[in-house]
Amino acid sequence: MNDNKTSKNSIVAKFAVPISFLILFFLAANFTDCDLVTFWKRRNHLTDLVVDMIPPDFSYIQKILLPLFYTIQMSVTGTVLGTFFALVLSPFGAANLGFPAVIRRILRIVIQILRSFPALILALTATFLFGLGTFAGTFAITLYTFAIMTKLTYEDASAADVKAYQALRAMGVSKYVAYIHGILPEIIPGFLTNALYLLETNVRHSSILGYVGAGGIGLLLNEKISWLEYDKVGTILLMLFLTVCVIEYFSRYLAALIRKERTIKKEQARLLLLFLAALFLICTFTLSLPDFSRTSPQTLRNMFAGFLQPDWSFFFSAEKDGLGYLLLETVCIAFIGTVIGAIVSAPLAFLNTKRFVPAPVSFLFNLVIMVIRSVPFLVYGLIFIRVSGPGAFTGVLTLAVCSIGLLTKRFTEALDALDPRPYHALLAMGVRPLPAICHSVLPQLKPVFTSIILYRFDVNIREASVLGLVGAGGIGAPLIFSMNQYAWEKAGAIMLGLILFVWFIDMVSEKIGAGN
Incomplete structure (x- = not known):
């Protein structure tokens, strides 16, 4: 009886994490209004823009x-x-x-x-x-x-x-x-x-x-x-x-x-x-x-006073334009963008290294990834806003593409640094490449990939915090507008919120990383 109970508990524990992750993913996607159908219908706006550049x-x-x-x-x-x-x-x-x-x-x-x-x-x-x-x-x-x-x-x-x-x-x-x-x-x-x-x-x-x-x-x-x-x-x-x-x-x-x-x-x-x-x-x-000559001592005094005495009504506001909602939108944008980027980057990394594909193929994908990485993230925001319109979904698309470029690079470096002997041993035994990768490569890469993804999520939190500058959701627009309008109390509240928020994310990431 005890053995059966232990077995059931282990099965529940095994599937609890991925199921919880999927639920969290779909909740965040719904919160950020991710609409791939509309994006696909309006894809010609994106291709037209690319054609205009050539x-x-x-x-x-x-x-x-x-x-x-x-x-x-x-x-x-x-x-x-x-x-x-x-x-x-x-x-x-x-x-x-x-x-x-x-x-x-x-x-x-x-x-x-x-x-x-x-x-x-x-x-x-x-x-x-x-x-x-x-x-x-x-x-x-x-x-x-x-x-x-x-x-x-x-x-x-x-x-x-x-x-x-x-x-x-x-x-x-x-x-x-x-x-x-x-x-x-x-x-x-x-x-x-x-x-x-x-x-x-x-x-x-x-x-x-x-x-x-x-x-x-x-x-x-x-x-x-x-x-x-x-x-x-x-x-x-x-x-x-x-x-x-x-x-x-x-x-x-x-x-x-x-x-x-x-x-x-x-x-x-x-x-x-x-x-x-x-x-x-x-x-x-x-x-x-x-x-x-353009630095105003009074402006600096007001700036530091605003940072030290933030707008607490905005800080604790539960309204849609309050700090809590904007931070939640920011983390959802970063989370969905990171997950999509990681899902796409993992197979691209295998195509991006000469260890798993012929040199001409890896060179071609290396060039494509470098093109993706060379475009600043705000430019992606300005491009995607033509397709999906202003809002959090544009931020998701922006960070997903940026994550693809940088995660593929880091994943490729991890693949180049791993021990290839177990993989080649399985190939020599007649195992097909895909099962050989699943049994010999992925176990080695799991902790490394997890660390890289968590680091990218940390980066995306900060980048999502300025995507609002181009209308792509998040807390960036209120912060930048507050600073440009010298509303230092509101800017101080947003900065304090960001500091506490990033600190919390760091603690969660460290615990997840330690568990892997």
């Missing part, structure tokens, strides 16, 4: 080059500075290194606050401090990079082997020096790989900062979309694609050097370091200077 207006390239340089400039300088500050401060956030608990808590709180906001919101805030231009954009990218890299690095340090660190401490070496010699060599390959990944991501972020006056190609892109000059939009997107291709190739080359999969001569290494240093210096010293 062929691009190549005569417009000369007007793109300077804003494109500003975009790269903000990305390079912001990534390097943010990464440097993260490298310096991250050991203070690691729980296993013995640094003062007060400093650790303060650092983690600061990181949590910064991670709650996308680069666009940080850039808009920076324009009130430093005026319009690339300095504000670079400041925002620096903060954005610093927050992400610091969290990833102190988590890696917390998980690292501390034997060498403890041995150095026993010899009387200071904590920080022991960290440099005992922990840093172990985590530095992953640290640099994360920095390269963020550099590519920051190019896309920098390309839309012009929407809030923080420089780069975003202002030009928004202008041409608004004027329906889609041949020029096609040219801008083509240049962004080529830029992403160059950065991706260069990042792969550097990543191979970091992992010691490729070696170069000392003379070549010096030239490479000289080139990287020159690129950083050129980008940094040609930044526009901050324009404090």
Whole structure:
């Protein structure tokens, strides 16, 4: 009897999670008004727009080059500075290194606050401090990079082997020096790989900062979309694609050097370091200077007063335009977009690597995924709004496509890093490729894929928080409008809500990740 009861309980437990997930998915889809039938009927609006971009207006390239340089400039300088500050401060956030608990808590709180906001919101805030231009954009990218890299690095340090660190401490070496010699060599390959990944991501972020006056190609892109000059939009997107291709190739080359999969001569290494240093210096010293002449001390006082004394009536409002409803809509958009992206990305990742398909096939899919990744997410929002109209469904479509691009890349990297021997052993035994993948590859990838999906969901929460800027639902539009209208109490309530909301999502994600 007990055995039967145990068996029934195990069956219930086995199906409870997927059934609950499906119920949650359909509830969220209903809440965001997902209507694939209407989208399919109006699909010609999407194809017409793509046709309008082809062929691009190549005569417009000369007007793109300077804003494109500003975009790269903000990305390079912001990534390097943010990464440097993260490298310096991250050991203070690691729980296993013995640094003062007060400093650790303060650092983690600061990181949590910064991670709650996308680069666009940080850039808009920076324009009130430093005026319009690339300095504000670079400041925002620096903060954005610093927050992400610091969290990833102190988590890696917390998980690292501390034997060498403890041995150095026993010899009387200071904590920080022991960290440099005992922990840093172990985590530095992953640290640099994360920095390269963020550099590519920051190019896309920098390309839309012009929407809030923080420089780069975003202002030009928004202008041409608004004027329906889609041949020029096609040219801008083509240049962004080529830029992403160059950065991706260069990042792969550097990543191979970091992992010691490729070696170069000392003379070549010096030239490479000289080139990287020159690129950083050129980008940094040609930044526009901050324009404090337009910075109003009274505005800054009102801003900080509003953040410290938020609009509690809006914060606790249960109405449709209240904070709770907008946050719920934001998380539903991010959830559905992430799930759809993950479902589509998993098979695409197998087609995107030479381990499972011929090289020409993987090259073709690699090119398609790179095209998807090179388009800024707000541009997808502006495109999809023509098909599905304003609302949360447009946000879902936008984040789904963005998730496909980035999840496929990360899934492919995971596939390239796995142990292929069990898969080849099953093939040698006559097992067909699909069953062989299910029994030998997927078990290895489950924890990695889960971690990647949770990270993407975390990113989508922040990106969904600004999709309202293009009418794609979520909490972004009220926040940006409140800031532009100097309604700081309402902006403070929304920011506080986002901080608490992202913190809650982080805790849930950590528990889910720990369970896998």
